[in-house]
Amino acid sequence: MSVVWREGGASVVLSGDLEAWATQAIRDATGGAVDILTETLQPIATTASAGWYGAQGVQKVTGQSGRIEVVSTIDVAKGVVRVSVGSTDTRVAGKKNAPVPAFVHRPYAATTELKAVTREQFFAAPKSTRVGVAKKDNDSIRVKKGDWMIRVVSSRASDGKTLLPIYVNRPGKEAVQGKLTELGAAMAAQMGRKNG
Amino acid sequence: MANQVIGLDVEIKVANALAELRKLSPGADKEAKAIAGSLSKALKDAEKQAQATGKALQKTAEATKQVSTQTADLGANGNKALKALGPLGGVLSRLSPEAGAAASSIAGLTSAFEGFEAAGLSTLEPVILASLPLFGALAVAVGEVVGVMADYTAANKAAEHAQQSLKLAMEPLSDAIKSAKEEQELLNDALESGNAKTYLNIADLSAKADAKEAEATAALRKEKEDLMAVVAGLADDNNMEGQLAKNRIAEIDNNIAKVHKQANEYARLTVANATTRKFIEGTKDETVKASKATAVHADTLKATNDQLDAEAKLNERNTSTYRSAISTLIDIEAEAAKATATKTEQMAIEHRASLQKIDDAEREALAVADTEAAKETITAQAVAARSATDRAYYAELDKLRVDDAAKAEAATQAEIDKADAARVAELETRKAIAQQSADLAIQGIEAVAQANADASQREADLADGLQAQLIAGDTYYTDAQKAELQKRMNEHRKQARAAFAVAKAARIAEATITTAMAVVNALNDGLATGGPAGLVVGPVAAAAAGVAGGIQIAAIAAEQPSFHQGYAPDERSARVLTSEAVLSPAATAALGSGNIAAANAGIMGGGRQASTPVVFRHQTFRPFIKDFLTQPSALSTALNAGKIVGHRARS
Numbered sequence A: 001m002s003v004v005w006r007e008g009g010a011s012v013v014l015s016g017d018l019e020a021w022a023t024q025a026i027r028d029a030t031g032g033a034v035d036i037l038t039e040t041l042q043p044i045a046t047t048a049s050a051g052w053y054g055a056q057g058v059q060k061v062t063g064q065s066g067r068i069e070v071v072s073t074i075d076v077a078k079g080v081v082r083v084s085v086g087s088t089d090t091r092v093a094g095k096k097n098a099p100v101p102a103f104v105h106r107p108y109a110a111t112t113e114l115k116a117v118t119r120e121q122f123f124a125a126p127k128s129t130r131v132g133v134a135k136k137d138n139d140s141i142r143v144k145k146g147d148w149m150i151r152v153v154s155s156r157a158s159d160g161k162t163l164l165p166i167y168v169n170r171p172g173k174e175a176v177q178g179k180l181t182e183l184g185a186a187m188a189a190q191m192g193r194k195n196g
Numbered sequence B: 001m002a003n004q005v006i007g008l009d010v011e012i013k014v015a016n017a018l019a020e021l022r023k024l025s026p027g028a029d030k031e032a033k034a035i036a037g038s039l040s041k042a043l044k045d046a047e048k049q050a051q052a053t054g055k056a057l058q059k060t061a062e063a064t065k066q067v068s069t070q071t072a073d074l075g076a077n078g079n080k081a082l083k084a085l086g087p088l089g090g091v092l093s094r095l096s097p098e099a100g101a102a103a104s105s106i107a108g109l110t111s112a113f114e115g116f117e118a119a120g121l122s123t124l125e126p127v128i129l130a131s132l133p134l135f136g137a138l139a140v141a142v143g144e145v146v147g148v149m150a151d152y153t154a155a156n157k158a159a160e161h162a163q164q165s166l167k168l169a170m171e172p173l174s175d176a177i178k179s180a181k182e183e184q185e186l187l188n189d190a191l192e193s194g195n196a197k198t199y200l201n202i203a204d205l206s207a208k209a210d211a212k213e214a215e216a217t218a219a220l221r222k223e224k225e226d227l228m229a230v231v232a233g234l235a236d237d238n239n240m241e242g243q244l245a246k247n248r249i250a251e252i253d254n255n256i257a258k259v260h261k262q263a264n265e266y267a268r269l270t271v272a273n274a275t276t277r278k279f280i281e282g283t284k285d286e287t288v289k290a291s292k293a294t295a296v297h298a299d300t301l302k303a304t305n306d307q308l309d310a311e312a313k314l315n316e317r318n319t320s321t322y323r324s325a326i327s328t329l330i331d332i333e334a335e336a337a338k339a340t341a342t343k344t345e346q347m348a349i350e351h352r353a354s355l356q357k358i359d360d361a362e363r364e365a366l367a368v369a370d371t372e373a374a375k376e377t378i379t380a381q382a383v384a385a386r387s388a389t390d391r392a393y394y395a396e397l398d399k400l401r402v403d404d405a406a407k408a409e410a411a412t413q414a415e416i417d418k419a420d421a422a423r424v425a426e427l428e429t430r431k432a433i434a435q436q437s438a439d440l441a442i443q444g445i446e447a448v449a450q451a452n453a454d455a456s457q458r459e460a461d462l463a464d465g466l467q468a469q470l471i472a473g474d475t476y477y478t479d480a481q482k483a484e485l486q487k488r489m490n491e492h493r494k495q496a497r498a499a500f501a502v503a504k505a506a507r508i509a510e511a512t513i514t515t516a517m518a519v520v521n522a523l524n525d526g527l528a529t530g531g532p533a534g535l536v537v538g539p540v541a542a543a544a545a546g547v548a549g550g551i552q553i554a555a556i557a558a559e560q561p562s563f564h565q566g567y568a569p570d571e572r573s574a575r576v577l578t579s580e581a582v583l584s585p586a587a588t589a590a591l592g593s594g595n596i597a598a599a600n601a602g603i604m605g606g607g608r609q610a611s612t613p614v615v616f617r618h619q620t621f622r623p624f625i626k627d628f629l630t631q632p633s634a635l636s637t638a639l640n641a642g643k644i645v646g647h648r649a650r651s
Helices: A016-029 A033-052 A121-124 A164-179 A180-195 B019-023 B026-093 B097-104 B111-128 B132-193 B196-233 B242-339 B343-368 B372-472 B479-529 B531-558 B585-591 B593-600 B621-628 B634-640
Strands: A001-007 A010-014 A068-075 A081-089 A112-117 A130-133 A148-153 B005-012
Touching: A001 A016, A010 A016, A010 B132, A016 A033, A016 A068, A033 A068, A033 A081, A033 A164, A033 A180, A081 A164, A112 B132, A121 A148, A121 B097, A164 A180, A164 B005, B132 B196, B196 B242, B372 B479, B479 B531, B585 B593, B621 B634
Parallel strands: A001 A068
Antiparallel strands: A001 A010, A068 A081, A081 B005, A112 A148, A130 A148
């Protein structure tokens, strides 16, 4: 978990003593509600990270989109503490600069992938599946330079659904909803202390 | 800036966070306020810096410098306070929990505190106890100072973080811009130099020299920087350590200057070498070009010499040929002149030469004769010699004339023979042509005669066919039909007679031509025989041929057509079978025509019915046809329309 201090358009990631102080500050300010959220969402983040690149996860592993973490942001201007769980990959793509992780999906039934084979296997394969010789290493698809490659149906062929709702949003909402009573009690206690 | 997390957000309002923070611990609100204030200020500065790029970076640097200065001052004060606090830390921890709590937040204080405690607290304890009131107040003051220092330290870290981030972000672009500007200046200088390429080459070599110089002096410059840092860190740079450092710095400067000098020398040599190399390469090129040009010139010269030699040989050969040709022409001309002179001229020339010799001999003899007698004798002999010469000459001349006359006669006879041969040949040619024309005419006439004979026979056959048809249908043909058949039959006979006449005329013409040719040939043969016999044999043979031809022509003219040319009033054409009989007029009169008709109809006397063979086109069909014609039918319709059914015209 990391803590971000945000004010206006600027934000910094706190660490060390500042992080400890900020953590304690928001813990006290929220009556422990942030801790409850953090503890609730942390398993979600861990599970999502494991499943993101798991057996049924994405095909092209870059290590960026699957970086799922819990981040607490103190927004001074708005007077809120935001506890977020999700991908910390800040890449954007497309004309609208949409965040990349929001569109990462797992393979669908007809998804193909490159497979390194021997030269004999390459020429034994159907001509339409032959790709050629890899010109450079590509760790994301586990291909080395000089490999003979053919295109085969992905062994991870699945339903092609987007991962973020599956691994983060839905379980996160369910988990938070399961903790609403506890969160309400904490916030109520904090309110009562303030009022009292 | 957007949210840094793509996923699920849960927000909690903490508007009263600062108020809650106050409740953390006594005095801690000030720390929190100070930290929060510093953070907010640093964050605002960072934001401005991010928006204002270079200026913000400069401002940040200045702010950082100020913060660093303040931090350094605070650090110095803090160090001093810590030094004073050090011996009292252990006491504070025992006597004042609040002060101890404040002090415990200071990183590093623990080690100093523990070190002090380990050094021997018991020995200082009475002093500490005696000074407790003072120490308590001092500890609080130190705590405040440390708190302020922590504030600035945090602010400094935040500012440095923002500054470093911006620097890292802009570093590649700044370096690229810097490099581009340097390259631009270099290129401008190169353009202004008038020889940009050379300038760039020299600049490239200088850059390499600079790089080598930088590489060579890197260690020295690092050492210098370290020494300068040491000197700057000294309170008094005139002490021994400072002097040594300064001396070493001066020595390093000298070494760097030496290296720079060497680098300049290296650059100069490099440029000179490059210039020399370029000159050598250019010279080499020129040399190669000159060598090639020389080789080409030598080749051209050699080719020219070869051509001149060839032309000289050709001229020499032409000259000898010309001379030989001239000589040959002269000889030919002489021979031609000689050949063109006539025999009589040659004889006249020779005669004059002989007379000239006689005159010369006479003149020489008279010149040497000393007496009149001798002179007379010489003159007489000369006259005799001239007479002999003249006689011989004229005799030869007469002989030559006789020969010429004989030759002329022979030539005339040859011409006559030649004319006779030509006349004979012409006659033969004419005879051949006439024979060929006659043959062709005979062939054509024969063809005409044969064609007309065939046509005549064909027309006669048609007429016979029609006559047979008329006879066969005599009893059932109508009068119109009979008239039609008779008309057509007459036309065919007329055409047959005409064709026969043409054929006969053609044969007569053929015989006439043949006879004429025979007569002519006989005459020719007789003439060819020659002599009186020929004059007799030729006409006799011609007459015989003419008589034979006349007989043949008469025979042809007497020919008559073989077909029946018409009926006499009491005649009728008939075609009979071998089993049939033809009665003479007397027998017919004896039997009676009615009886003959009844017998032909199979009706015999005595009421006997005679059997008649049923054959095609014979009487047994007659009743049937008759009945058939009495009823409306295709045949009766056709007959009534004037058409004849059942017979087709011959083609």
